[in-house]
Amino acid sequence: MLIYDIRFLFIYMFFVGNLIFVSKNKHLLVVLLSLEFIVLSIFFFFLVLLMFIDYDMYMLMVFLVFSVCEGSLGLSILVSMIRSHGNDYFQSFSML
Amino acid sequence: MFFFILTNNNSNKMFFLFILFFSTLISISSNSWFGCWIGLEINLLSFIPLISNSKNLLSVETSLKYFLTQSLASINFLFMILIKFSLLKNFNMNNIISIMMNSSLLMKMGSAPFHFWFPNIVEGLSWMNNFMLMTWQKISPMILLSYYFNKNFLIFMIIMNLIIGSLGGLNQTSLRKLLAFSSINNLGWMIFSIMISENLWLFYFLIYSMMIFMMISLFFLMNMYFMNQLFINNMNFFIKLNLLINFLSLGGLPPFMGFMPKWIIINFLLINKFYFLTFIFMMTSLIIIYYYIRIIYSSFMFNYFKMKWVNLLMKNNMSLINLSSFISISSMILSTFIFM
Numbered sequence: 001m002l003i004y005d006i007r008f009l010f011i012y013m014f015f016v017g018n019l020i021f022v023s024k025n026k027h028l029l030v031v032l033l034s035l036e037f038i039v040l041s042i043f044f045f046f047l048v049l050l051m052f053i054d055y056d057m058y059m060l061m062v063f064l065v066f067s068v069c070e071g072s073l074g075l076s077i078l079v080s081m082i083r084s085h086g087n088d089y090f091q092s093f094s095m096l
Numbered sequence: 097m098f099f100f101i102l103t104n105n106n107s108n109k110m111f112f113l114f115i116l117f118f119s120t121l122i123s124i125s126s127n128s129w130f131g132c133w134i135g136l137e138i139n140l141l142s143f144i145p146l147i148s149n150s151k152n153l154l155s156v157e158t159s160l161k162y163f164l165t166q167s168l169a170s171i172n173f174l175f176m177i178l179i180k181f182s183l184l185k186n187f188n189m190n191n192i193i194s195i196m197m198n199s200s201l202l203m204k205m206g207s208a209p210f211h212f213w214f215p216n217i218v219e220g221l222s223w224m225n226n227f228m229l230m231t232w233q234k235i236s237p238m239i240l241l242s243y244y245f246n247k248n249f250l251i252f253m254i255i256m257n258l259i260i261g262s263l264g265g266l267n268q269t270s271l272r273k274l275l276a277f278s279s280i281n282n283l284g285w286m287i288f289s290i291m292i293s294e295n296l297w298l299f300y301f302l303i304y305s306m307m308i309f310m311m312i313s314l315f316f317l318m319n320m321y322f323m324n325q326l327f328i329n330n331m332n333f334f335i336k337l338n339l340l341i342n343f344l345s346l347g348g349l350p351p352f353m354g355f356m357p358k359w360i361i362i363n364f365l366l367i368n369k370f371y372f373l374t375f376i377f378m379m380t381s382l383i384i385i386y387y388y389i390r391i392i393y394s395s396f397m398f399n400y401f402k403m404k405w406v407n408l409l410m411k412n413n414m415s416l417i418n419l420s421s422f423i424s425i426s427s428m429i430l431s432t433f434i435f436m
Contacts (some may be wrong), residue, residue: 007179007182011179014175018168018172021168028160031164035167035168035171038171038175039171041175042171042174042175042178045175045178045182046178049178049181049182059130062130062134063130063174066133066134066137069137069141070137070140070141070167070170073140073141073144073163074163074167077144077148077156077159077160077163080148080156080159081156081157081160084152084153084156085153085156093157
């Protein structure tokens with residue numbers, strides 16, 4: 001892939017993460033992993049952006065805290081789903 | 097709603113409710129886009145415990161679907177914020193980046209074409225959680241939408257909202273899904289009103305949330321979730337009258353309160369010569385009123401059963417609903433007295 005600029009890498013990572021999120025998977029955990037991959041791409045992007053503002057990385061830490069909170073919320077929903085359905089397959093959704 | 101939460105030994109839900117209110121305030125009043133994103137994240141973090149109680153399978157599936165769509169939308173929103181920041185030019189609002197940012201905010205609201213999760217989730221929630229989802233959760237994406245929107249894109253989205261909200265509700269038997277599609281349609285009106293002015297949006301939103309609160313209170317007190325429960329039961333005449341008034345007010349018929357914000361928006365549309373958009377607004381409103389009247393008609397006249405073993409009386413705590421129906425009828429006339 002031709003990279004003229006570092007921003008193409010971030011867009012590529014972001015796009016791949018979204019692609020895995022919307023693809024048909026068997027497990028829910030793959031979807032949560034793709035969310036974490038998008039978070040990783042945003043982390044990298046944030047890092048490069050903030051390097052141009054005299055290495056001011058505090059916002060990056062705040063972003064990291066919120067993303068970790070969201071990831072743990074996803075995992076707790078996964079645990080709740082396994083407790084009630086027994087597995088994390090998407091095929092066990094039949095109600096709605 | 098607060099009485100419901102207090103009586104069921106759910107004091108931790110009060111805590112999450114407080115954080116939910118606070119998160120919207122954080123999101124609206126921040127002076128950078130990053131603060132807006134933080135507010136949206138806290139909103140998600142505090143709403144999920146409100147809707148997931150581990151007593152049935154349905155609530156797990158509901159909270160999972162809600163979490164997946166909302167977290168994807170907010171992560172996309174943050175990425176577009178960063179791209180906007182890195183491009184270092186903020187002067188033109190009608191570009192591709194604003195389309196992407198508006199799309200992620202529309203996905204958070206449940207607007208068409210990102211609406212497919214919304215009737216599913218509404219089907220799995222209780223009435224009070226539905227009320228929170230339909231009213232409070234729309235505030236912060238709407239206001240964020242007003243800060244940076246692409247006019248042509250939003251007008252196209254409004255048309256899709258109106259059409260999908262009206263045509264989607266035609267084949268529904270569940271009351272929750274009916275109100276969900278009605279909510280999608282009203283979202284089209286609200287997005288247009290926020291493009292006009294934020295005060296007008298506030299006016300529309302307050303009246304809409306009052307009407308939805310009346311409807312949801314009525315359904316909650318009678319414990320009704322499906323349409324056949326409306327005309328099988330032996331309801332008192334005044335309960336049916338209340339239902340009639342609330343449904344017609346929600347549809348926007350003239351003597352009732354729900355007509356007023358729609359009137360102002362149509363006034364603006366016609367003065368500024370948006371004729372095609374006016375046509376779409378009118379026609380989709382007609383379809384919605386059709387399916388409301390279909391419900392009320394069968395409740396009042398057509399299937400007039402009075403089963404003696406089911407008896408729905410006017411309960412003690414219905415005085416608020418009666419007062420609000422009175423306000424629905426008389427508010428158009430009373431509002432002319434404001435300017436005297």
